[in-house]
Amino acid sequence: MNKSTPASLTLINVTEQPDADLTSFDCIGFASGIYFSSVAKQLLSFADVHLPENKDVFCIYTYGAPVSGFLKGIREIAEKKHCRELGAYHCLGFDTFGPFKLVGGIAKGHPTEEEIAGATKFYREL
Ligand SMILES: Cc1cc2nc3c(=O)[nH]c(=O)nc-3n(C[C@H](O)[C@H](O)[C@H](O)COP(=O)(O)O)c2cc1C
Structure with missing residues (x-):
């Protein structure tokens, strides 16, 4: 494990703890599905x-169809706060949004065991 990888992990659901205090954390990860080409708007808000200045940050996200630029909003916030992005991990996630429901969804079976293992590896190697 890299020296910058946190020794302990705290999970915060921002929809349940919208006022969570992040000041005591050295490294902060943002995890989200992609909705309308961005991470969740609750996460952006x-x-x-609440993202403190000068933190190490990383992102993990799932999407229905790979397109670049999904992290634009969250990156702008991190940059504004002089945070350093350590990396990002992404993979497909089962998507039944809108018309995709009619065909049983797309990216069925994702994330796979391998993709989940990839996320764990990414985290450990941060
Ligand atoms: C309302 C909605 C909007 C979505 N918009 C996009 C999108 O713009 N691009 C994309 O690739 N996937 C999109 N998806 C698919 C999700 O990103 C994907 O299913 C993701 O794995 C959902 O994560 P979750 O199960 O944690 O919500 C959308 C899904 C929903 C429900």
Whole structure:
């Protein structure tokens, strides 16, 4: 494990703890599905208010179809707060949004065991 990888992990659901205090954390990860080409808007609002300055950050996200630029909003917030991005991990996630429901969804079976293991590896190697 890299020296910057946190020794302990605290999970915070920002929809349940919208006022969570992140000041005591050395490294902060943002995890989300992609909705309308961005991480969840609740996560963006949370980060805009509660992400402290000068932290190490990383992102993990799932999406229905790979397109670049999904992290634009969260990266802008992190940059504004002089945070350092350590990396990002992403993979497909089962998507039944809108018309995809009619065909049983896309990216069925994702994330796979391998993709989940990939996320764990990514985290450990941060
Ligand atoms: C309302 C909605 C909007 C979505 N918009 C996108 C999108 O713009 N691009 C994309 O690739 N996937 C999109 N998806 C698919 C999700 O990113 C994907 O299913 C993800 O794995 C969902 O994560 P979750 O199960 O944690 O919500 C959308 C899904 C929903 C429900």
